[in-house]
Amino acid sequence: MGDGKEKISDNARNALSELGNIGAGNAATSLSVLLSTKLVMSPPHVDIYDFNALENIVGGPDATVVGVLSLVSGDMDAMLLFILGVEDAKNLVGQLMDENTDWSSEMGMSAISEIANILIGSYVASLETLSGLKIRYGQPSLCVDMAGSILSVPCIEFAKISDKALLINSQFIVGDKEINGFIMMVSEMHSYDVLLNKLGIGGING
Numbered sequence: 001m002g003d004g005k006e007k008i009s010d011n012a013r014n015a016l017s018e019l020g021n022i023g024a025g026n027a028a029t030s031l032s033v034l035l036s037t038k039l040v041m042s043p044p045h046v047d048i049y050d051f052n053a054l055e056n057i058v059g060g061p062d063a064t065v066v067g068v069l070s071l072v073s074g075d076m077d078a079m080l081l082f083i084l085g086v087e088d089a090k091n092l093v094g095q096l097m098d099e100n101t102d103w104s105s106e107m108g109m110s111a112i113s114e115i116a117n118i119l120i121g122s123y124v125a126s127l128e129t130l131s132g133l134k135i136r137y138g139q140p141s142l143c144v145d146m147a148g149s150i151l152s153v154p155c156i157e158f159a160k161i162s163d164k165a166l167l168i169n170s171q172f173i174v175g176d177k178e179i180n181g182f183i184m185m186v187s188e189m190h191s192y193d194v195l196l197n198k199l200g201i202g203g204i205n206g
Helices: 009-037 051-057 086-096 106-131 147-158 188-198
Strands: 040-041 045-050 063-072 078-085 133-139 142-145 163-173 175-185
Touching: 009 040, 009 045, 009 086, 009 106, 009 133, 009 163, 009 188, 051 147, 051 163, 051 175, 063 086, 063 106, 063 147, 078 086, 078 106, 078 147, 086 106, 086 163, 086 175, 106 142, 106 175, 106 188, 133 188, 142 163, 142 188
Parallel strands: none
Antiparallel strands: 040 163, 045 163, 063 078, 063 133, 063 142, 078 175, 163 175
16 A cells, blocks of 8 residues: 555454553553643554555654654564654653753653653553553663664564554643654564454454
């Protein structure tokens, strides 16, 4: 397909969307406590994409983004990557700290890492709850770079066994700011089939 989306069955998309919704709900609750303000997350858009389409979705290969990467292990091996554009990173840090806090400072980076850790943890918890899989995730690592460079890490790791990634696109509103963030789960296609089978769906294509 021209947009880089993998053709998946309606049942598979509905199951993955439900996973995204539960993860978003858990994350919104946790982040509202952290931010000491009401946070609203829209229902996430969930699809499976080709690797080479991902960089265009987050602004193009040369766009500067903030990426937070965590390794997932246990009943499935994967990488979880949380990506924010620079403007979204500024808005997020401004809402968490104050508008005078430099998003790229040590304090700002720490705040983004903590938020990413909550988001990643929420999605892993929803994965475990829905599927019964035993999954753990490692301490997230953060970097600021061009989207193409950041996305090359999981692509290189899994290129020999897969060229697909599960993309969860979430928009959340904190105060008067709308923030757009992406969570990508990169793994071998077999792992997605295992996950969907656990969810009662017969693989990506139904």
